[in-house]
Amino acid sequence: MSTATLYDKVWALHQVAELPSGATQLFIGLHLIHEVTSPQAFAALKDLGLSVRHPERTVATVDHIVPTTSQARPFADGLAEEMLSTLERNCQEYGIHLNGLGSGRQGIVHVMAPELGLTQPGMTVACGDSHTSTHGAFGAIAFGIGTSQVRDVLASQSLTMNKLKVRRIWVDGALQPGVFAKDLVLHIIRTLGVKGGVGYAYEFAGPAIEALSMEERMTLCNMAIEGGARCGYVNPDQTTFDYLKGRPHAPSGEAWDRAVSWWKSLASGADACFDDEVKLDAATIAPTITWGITPGQGIGVDEAVPTLEQTPEEDRPLAQEAYRYMDLQPGQAIAGLPVDVCFIGSCTNGRLSDLRAAASIAAGRQVASGIKAFVVPGSEQVAAAAEAEGLDAVFRQAGFEWREPGCSMCLAMNPDRLEGRQISASSSNRNFKGRQGSASGRTLLMSPAMVAAAAITGHVTDVRSLPPA
Amino acid sequence: MTSTPFPSGAISQVSGPAVVLRGNDIDTDRIIPARFLKCVTFDGLGAQVFADDRSEQNGEHPFDRPEHQGAAILIVNRNFGCGSSREHAPQALLRWGIRAVVGESFAEIFYGNCLALGIPCLQASSEEIDALQTAAEAAPQTSASISLEPAAIEIEGRRWDLSMAADAKNRLLGGQWDATSQLLQQEQALQDTAARLPYMQGFVASR
Numbered sequence: 001m002s003t004a005t006l007y008d009k010v011w012a013l014h015q016v017a018e019l020p021s022g023a024t025q026l027f028i029g030l031h032l033i034h035e036v037t038s039p040q041a042f043a044a045l046k047d048l049g050l051s052v053r054h055p056e057r058t059v060a061t062v063d064h065i066v067p068t069t070s071q072a073r074p075f076a077d078g079l080a081e082e083m084l085s086t087l088e089r090n091c092q093e094y095g096i097h098l099n100g101l102g103s104g105r106q107g108i109v110h111v112m113a114p115e116l117g118l119t120q121p122g123m124t125v126a127c128g129d130s131h132t133s134t135h136g137a138f139g140a141i142a143f144g145i146g147t148s149q150v151r152d153v154l155a156s157q158s159l160t161m162n163k164l165k166v167r168r169i170w171v172d173g174a175l176q177p178g179v180f181a182k183d184l185v186l187h188i189i190r191t192l193g194v195k196g197g198v199g200y201a202y203e204f205a206g207p208a209i210e211a212l213s214m215e216e217r218m219t220l221c222n223m224a225i226e227g228g229a230r231c232g233y234v235n236p237d238q239t240t241f242d243y244l245k246g247r248p249h250a251p252s253g254e255a256w257d258r259a260v261s262w263w264k265s266l267a268s269g270a271d272a273c274f275d276d277e278v279k280l281d282a283a284t285i286a287p288t289i290t291w292g293i294t295p296g297q298g299i300g301v302d303e304a305v306p307t308l309e310q311t312p313e314e315d316r317p318l319a320q321e322a323y324r325y326m327d328l329q330p331g332q333a334i335a336g337l338p339v340d341v342c343f344i345g346s347c348t349n350g351r352l353s354d355l356r357a358a359a360s361i362a363a364g365r366q367v368a369s370g371i372k373a374f375v376v377p378g379s380e381q382v383a384a385a386a387e388a389e390g391l392d393a394v395f396r397q398a399g400f401e402w403r404e405p406g407c408s409m410c411l412a413m414n415p416d417r418l419e420g421r422q423i424s425a426s427s428s429n430r431n432f433k434g435r436q437g438s439a440s441g442r443t444l445l446m447s448p449a450m451v452a453a454a455a456i457t458g459h460v461t462d463v464r465s466l467p468p469a
Numbered sequence: 470m471t472s473t474p475f476p477s478g479a480i481s482q483v484s485g486p487a488v489v490l491r492g493n494d495i496d497t498d499r500i501i502p503a504r505f506l507k508c509v510t511f512d513g514l515g516a517q518v519f520a521d522d523r524s525e526q527n528g529e530h531p532f533d534r535p536e537h538q539g540a541a542i543l544i545v546n547r548n549f550g551c552g553s554s555r556e557h558a559p560q561a562l563l564r565w566g567i568r569a570v571v572g573e574s575f576a577e578i579f580y581g582n583c584l585a586l587g588i589p590c591l592q593a594s595s596e597e598i599d600a601l602q603t604a605a606e607a608a609p610q611t612s613a614s615i616s617l618e619p620a621a622i623e624i625e626g627r628r629w630d631l632s633m634a635a636d637a638k639n640r641l642l643g644g645q646w647d648a649t650s651q652l653l654q655q656e657q658a659l660q661d662t663a664a665r666l667p668y669m670q671g672f673v674a675s676r
Binding site for chain 2: 039054064143195
């Protein structure tokens, strides 16, 4: 059993009670809600005649269903409009703050909360969205929940939970130029598998992790869930504190100093024990891309689609399904594979540094003919910052569309979607069958820079080998 | 679609025909594609469960086969329900008629969502699941029966031991799988917990 890890300390502090079933009642410090997984929770609350216990600890935004072209109300899609108006009504009725469209603070929930300083080290963070693991980047224990649990958090500011084991993923070395946090996490999932993390929280540590910016740490923790780990985290350090200082919801003045010393006390100590440990070397990781229908089916861009012989026996049926669905041959090189659509955005890679990385590839180049390429900032703040430094112009000049913030084509609950068997180069997080809105649409996951490179050449391209603009 | 009542109260056993869905890592986007999440109630989800897989298989998907209509037990393989946290996935299974799931392993959020709806998820080794699936496929119309204590499934007189985490079992057996009222009972402990968390006090100096 793990001891003295950040996970153990934060868990103990938030433990409300041992329930008769043996599960723990865990206090939730920050609850984030959005339009998709909250309406039924509010309806249940109403049915039970309950109120929201801590409306000030719940913050709402709208992200999944918003169009990224025109965000004028009412939306053209009546169902989307109904979802947003339901959220607005619920927030108003229960006194919950909504960072709505045009507020300057709307965005994908996992982009919005960190940039406002809502997410802080040592908190428990819950949201009806599996990518809540993102917030672990701050040294928070953050995890996705279902709608019944959203109801429970609204009613009691707590949840029934079981403690996870803790696996430390220690990453030595440094990521090479052209290799990003996205490549690192795709490599981790490829190595440990999509169910490797079931039952675990992942602690990401080591020199390569310490060197990551907060936005890179968010990308990493975001996809812990794709590796089966409901939460992933990085111990808070000076990078964390520098990021938080001065943000709207961060403590200030003397409270800031007390906060920093508390946050420091929560990091996994030298005496920490882990249930498991895995070591990796960042320097050996190439730009990584998925070829199949689960995020674990990843390879270096310089590799070929694995053959059945190279695939562990238990994974072969899935590999065969993936060859068929993706229309790929075992042994086929992934570089050079033509793409149709290039999507830069999502809670994984829709932050300013992601857009900068993609823009640096787009600058002075042109999107290949016949390719649809578009950039969706993760939030209104990201959009404003990117526009202030002219990234929108860089993208537009290169032939990318510059859109309004939202989840967009990551899950296609809005007008952005693949058509038919189109294949996308996507900076998002899931390549499941049908994920991007077409039942036969295909997704290749990769870093924003790799997506930009694919847009320029029209096919999967090692971003490190792109000829000078 | 089912006319069986939704789970309520203590759940110690589930019986009904079993339907087998083979494959590892079946994600919640497949169980219920995202476009069906555009709803403010769960009511219509039963008809949409596995919509894209079913349309691709053109009537041959287990959920479309006539012999599996009325099935109450779903038998799956490894890491079932991975991906999105959408409770819409177990809600759709529930509304189609599923009342228990047996598999080699489950994604955690999906497992918790099932529990919150009173759907037991029970486990067995991959070899046992394989044998169980073969037995269930051979007897699609036969009622199988699952007991939680001891955890086991019986099909056509053959019995397989299953496993289930103690707290989930206790919550189902005790009728406490719907957690809200239990959580609300801990008023003092909730106040005490909030009081000891520095961020809940705005990091003011302790007195």
